[in-house]
Amino acid sequence: MSGNSIRGRTAIVGIGGAGWGEAPGRTAIELLADAALAAIEDAGLELKDIDGLCAATSVHAFPTLSVAEYLGIKPTFFDGTNIGGSSFVMHLLQAALALDAGLCNAVLICYGSNQRTAGGRLISMSEPQWHEKPYKPRHPITSYALAAQRHMYEFGTTREMLADIAVAARRWANLNPNAFARGPLTREDVLNSRMVSDPLTSRDCCLVTDGGAACVMVRADRAKSL
Numbered sequence: 001m002s003g004n005s006i007r008g009r010t011a012i013v014g015i016g017g018a019g020w021g022e023a024p025g026r027t028a029i030e031l032l033a034d035a036a037l038a039a040i041e042d043a044g045l046e047l048k049d050i051d052g053l054c055a056a057t058s059v060h061a062f063p064t065l066s067v068a069e070y071l072g073i074k075p076t077f078f079d080g081t082n083i084g085g086s087s088f089v090m091h092l093l094q095a096a097l098a099l100d101a102g103l104c105n106a107v108l109i110c111y112g113s114n115q116r117t118a119g120g121r122l123i124s125m126s127e128p129q130w131h132e133k134p135y136k137p138r139h140p141i142t143s144y145a146l147a148a149q150r151h152m153y154e155f156g157t158t159r160e161m162l163a164d165i166a167v168a169a170r171r172w173a174n175l176n177p178n179a180f181a182r183g184p185l186t187r188e189d190v191l192n193s194r195m196v197s198d199p200l201t202s203r204d205c206c207l208v209t210d211g212g213a214a215c216v217m218v219r220a221d222r223a224k225s226l
Contacts, residue, residue: 010096011223014043014216021180023210024117028059029070032112035212036071043216044226045106050216052077052098052107054091058115067110077104084140085206087111095217105222110214117210138197141205145197152199159199163190166203180209 016038019031032055040047053075055063064078079094081087088109095107137143151157167187173179190203218226 006096006100009220010099010217011220012215013218013223013226014039014041014045016040016042016212016214017178018112018212019114020178020211021209022117023114026114026117026210028057028112028114028118028212029066030112031114031210031212032057032067032110032214033070033212035112035214036067036108036110039108039110039214039216043106043218045216047071047073049106050108051075052095052104052217054079054081054088054095054107054109055111056080056082056087056091057111058113075104077107092217099217099219105218107217108214109217110212112212114210116208141197141200145200148199159191160187162199162204163187163201166190180207 016035018034018038019026023031037047040050050071050073053064053068053073055067057063057066060066062080063082064075064080068075068078077098079091079098081090081094083090088111091109095109098104099107132142148157148162164187167185167190170181170183170185174182185203190201193201193203195201196205
């Protein structure tokens with residue numbers, strides 16, 4: 001471990017979830033808030049203890065501002081980085097850095113979505129990039145398909161290998177009582193499902209569900225006392 005590593009200096013001390021699967025009539029921010037409050041309670045903290053906030057949603061232009069106003073908190077540190085499904089991995093890093101730098105003491109990382117039950121009212125990116133427009137991309141799946149094609153070119157990855165990812169995810173889901181999709185799924189099921197954007201089939205694509213999830217991070221020394 002290098003002298004500049006932040007490994008072990010911060011910890012996740014609370015987690016929470018809400019409305020997984022289908023939550024008709026609930027807004028994305030309501031689901032997010034329910035998960036956030038559950039995570040704060042799990043951490044043994046109170047809402048007033050939260051002075052750092054990381055959030056990214058598909059329905060808010062400035063999610064951290066919207067969430068802070070909804071929860072009634074005034075964080076000293078914000079991060080609304082949105083890089084798609086891996087946004088929250090980035091938030092974990094940013095939260096760890098902010099905590100280690102002393103910018104805040106307790107960071108809430110949260111997300112909420114009602115894309116399954118409110119799907120007909122959601123609007124995806126309206127204007128594709130000019131250099132992609134002639135090819136009529138279907139975002140975000142086309143972007144992932146391009147990345148997959150490049151990975152296949154660079155490393156010899158096969159469609160069978162990609163299918164095994166979906167199969168492994170389903171096996172883990174079968175161990176989780178809160179999972180939305182359960183039951184058997186084979187490599188052949190994935191390969192023979194409808195092609196959406198080559199090389200990705202419908203079974204390669206992530207599920208569209210409702211739900212909220214959140215976690216709370218603090219510095220390691222404080223975590224020991226919670």
